[in-house]
Amino acid sequence: MTFSGTTLERNRKTALYPLDLELTERRVGLIGANGSGKSTLARLAGGLIRPSGGTVQVAGYDTAKDAKEVRRITGFVFQNPDSQIVYPVVEEDLAFGLKERGFPKAEHAERISRVMERLRISHLRGRLAHELSGGERQLVALAGVLVTEPDLLILDEPTTLLDLRHSRQISEHVAALPQTVIFVTHQLELLTEFERVIVLDQGRIIADSDPDDAIARYKKAMA
Numbered sequence: 001m002t003f004s005g006t007t008l009e010r011n012r013k014t015a016l017y018p019l020d021l022e023l024t025e026r027r028v029g030l031i032g033a034n035g036s037g038k039s040t041l042a043r044l045a046g047g048l049i050r051p052s053g054g055t056v057q058v059a060g061y062d063t064a065k066d067a068k069e070v071r072r073i074t075g076f077v078f079q080n081p082d083s084q085i086v087y088p089v090v091e092e093d094l095a096f097g098l099k100e101r102g103f104p105k106a107e108h109a110e111r112i113s114r115v116m117e118r119l120r121i122s123h124l125r126g127r128l129a130h131e132l133s134g135g136e137r138q139l140v141a142l143a144g145v146l147v148t149e150p151d152l153l154i155l156d157e158p159t160t161l162l163d164l165r166h167s168r169q170i171s172e173h174v175a176a177l178p179q180t181v182i183f184v185t186h187q188l189e190l191l192t193e194f195e196r197v198i199v200l201d202q203g204r205i206i207a208d209s210d211p212d213d214a215i216a217r218y219k220k221a222m223a
């Protein structure tokens with residue numbers, strides 16, 4: 001993934017100053033203060049928004065020109081699970097994502113079982129999504145993306161509502177995934193095994209390093 005002179009303006013305010021970034025690692029963490037531009041960068045990477053200037057290339061596609069292709073190979077998990085759970089019953093919701101991405105119906109049940117077991121949420125399969133707790137919904141939203149096995153997984157604070165056990169489980173699960181993962185989080189301990197951690201501050205990259213170094217610099221910047 002390549003960002004070249006990429007910027008993002010919103011309402012004449014700069015959310016992201018020009019940045020050049022080549023991401024080749026399988027595990028990239030994004031950290032930084034509230035409003036520093038993490039979600040903006042993640043959304044640009046997933047082709048959900050277009051840069052105001054410069055380009056973003058994902059798997060050879062320009063996200064401004066081929067947003068559809070980029071979204072096809074990308075799974076995006078939002079901070080707020082309600083923005084991605086569509087169907088009333090959990091299982092139907094997971095099947096919807098599979099159907100939308102063209103997975104044969106015969107595979108649905110097995111794919112859903114596998115991911116739900118891995119996230120230890122099999123018991124939620126027949127439940128109504130709106131009756132679940134915030135954390136349970138977050139897990140279902142994550143499962144909804146994982147079932148489709150996207151090439152690129154972008155997780156924007158996917159563990160904010162989870163208890164310690166589930167956060168760790170997600171982190172272990174993510175560690176075992178073969179795909180490329182971009183992980184936005186304020187839970188710094190979830191990134192200790194990551195290959196690369198980028199620190200944003202007021203729309204600029206202030207550190208880009210290994211987890212220990214990047215986290216230390218982030219803490220210093222926040223002191």
Ligand SMILES: Nc1ncnc2c1ncn2[C@@H]1O[C@H](COP(=O)(O)OP(=O)(O)OP(=O)(O)O)[C@@H](O)[C@H]1O
Pocket residue numbers: 010011015032033034035036037038039040041
């Ligand atoms: N839809 C929007 N319209 C206008 N401004 C926005 C919009 N989304 C984000 N912003 C602004 O862009 C800047 C960067 O926001 P962004 O969501 O990328 O930050 P973040 O680092 O993900 O923050 P947080 O840790 O709070 O989730 C902020 O100043 C924010 O107010």
